[in-house]
Amino acid sequence: MKIVAQLCVQGFTSDKVREDVPSLLEEFRGRDVFLETKASWNAEEQRIYIQVVVEGKNATDVKEMIYDEVFDTVIASIRALDSIELNIESCKEVDPA
Helix, strand or coil, X not given: CEEEEEEEXXXXXXXXXXXXXXXXXXXXXXXXXXXXXXXXXXXCCCEEEEEEEEECCCHHHHHHHHHHHHHHHHHHHCCCHHHXXXXXXXXXXXXXX
16 A cells, blocks of 8 residues: 655755755655655745655554654755754555556
8 A cells, every 4th residue: 555654854944955955855766665755845934845655554554664764865865964853744545546
């Protein structure tokens, strides 16, 4: 079953995002666990919104794995991590289409 999770990362400046988001997206593409990924910057809120799609039995079972994988991806691609905060805003099962 496909699971879609929405996350947000805060603690960045616009300059930091311009500098590091390309490497973040590249890092997401290199991780087989993610079937799909999207990321967008909201300058007003100073947050990166991330959507990932993974395969799993149910949303509850994969929520921690998603958090860990996204956090690892952020750590691998963005420098100066002392001020960031990562939150899962939603994690839900998607009906097969």
